[in-house]
Amino acid sequence: GAGVSQSPSNKVTEKGKDVELRCDPISGHTALYWYRQSLGQGLEFLIYFQGNSAPDKSGLPSDRFSAERTGGSVSTLTIQRTQQEDSAVYLCASSLVGNNSPLHFGNGTRLTVT
Amino acid sequence: AQTVTQSQPEMSVQEAETVTLSCTYDTSESDYYLFWYKQPPSRQMILVIRQEAYKQQNATENRFSVNFQKAAKSFSLKISDSQLGDAAMYFCAYRSRVGSGTYKYIFGTGTRLKVLA
Numbered sequence: 752g753a754g755v756s757q758s759p760s761n762k763v764t765e766k767g768k769d770v771e772l773r774c775d776p777i778s779g780h781t782a783l784y785w786y787r788q789s790l791g792q793g794l795e796f797l798i799y800f801q802g803n804s805a806p807d808k809s810g811l812p813s814d815r816f817s818a819e820r821t822g823g824s825v826s827t828l829t830i831q832r833t834q835q836e837d838s839a840v841y842l843c844a845s846s847l848v849g850n851n852s853p854l855h856f857g858n859g860t861r862l863t864v865t
Numbered sequence: 866a867q868t869v870t871q872s873q874p875e876m877s878v879q880e881a882e883t884v885t886l887s888c889t890y891d892t893s894e895s896d897y898y899l900f901w902y903k904q905p906p907s908r909q910m911i912l913v914i915r916q917e918a919y920k921q922q923n924a925t926e927n928r929f930s931v932n933f934q935k936a937a938k939s940f941s942l943k944i945s946d947s948q949l950g951d952a953a954m955y956f957c958a959y960r961s962r963v964g965s966g967t968y969k970y971i972f973g974t975g976t977r978l979k980v981l982a
Binding site for chain 2: 774784786792793796799801806807811812840842844848853856859861
């Protein structure tokens with residue numbers, strides 16, 4: 752596609768339910784990043800992928816969070832047993848490998864846990 | 866660990882005037898990039914300008930320019946002739962290399978810019 756696509760755009764879920772957030776990066780972009788943006792906060796790094804592997808999972812806040820990427824393309828961020836503090840905008844970004852390649856962001860998924 | 870600090874949660878500027886947004890960072894690395902991203906209400910982050918640490922010359926993109934002070938670890942963004950469309954959240958970001966061709970980005974907490982007509 753022309754840009755990074757994220758779905759759904761908005762998600763409201765009940766506390767304790769599982770949610771899946773999807774990111775479809777720009778075709779050919781091997782690097783993929785997930786960030787969380789809470790109200791009034793900056794972007795909190797969650798995880799990044801190089802191809803299908805995730806060399807750095809250090810930002811995942813708890814074991815309720817997991818992510819995978821298949822075929823070097825689409826990535827899914829899963830949050831199990833959601834809590835109210837998980838409410839945030841989840842942003843995905845992708846880039847080519849290389850020094851001069853900037854991040855391209857999607858429009859994010861706004862997750863609200865009630 | 867690298868950190869990025871934006872000390873101005875909110876700034877205002879009159880249309881057609883100039884405004885400067887501040888950013889400082891902390892790192893022990895010598896090779897890195899710095900970025901300013903803009904986030905309008907649509908939520909999509911848009912790259913405004915970038916600076917390579919080994920370049921002494923300040924980057925410029927039309928009405929946007931930076932004042933990069935490497936020794937002071939300061940990277941401010943100047944917006945000249947401000948327009949209503951410049952109103953957005955602005956994030957400063959630091960990029961370090963974590964592997965062959967791959968990077969980690971660290972973002973500040975953002976500055977909300979209001980442009981007054």
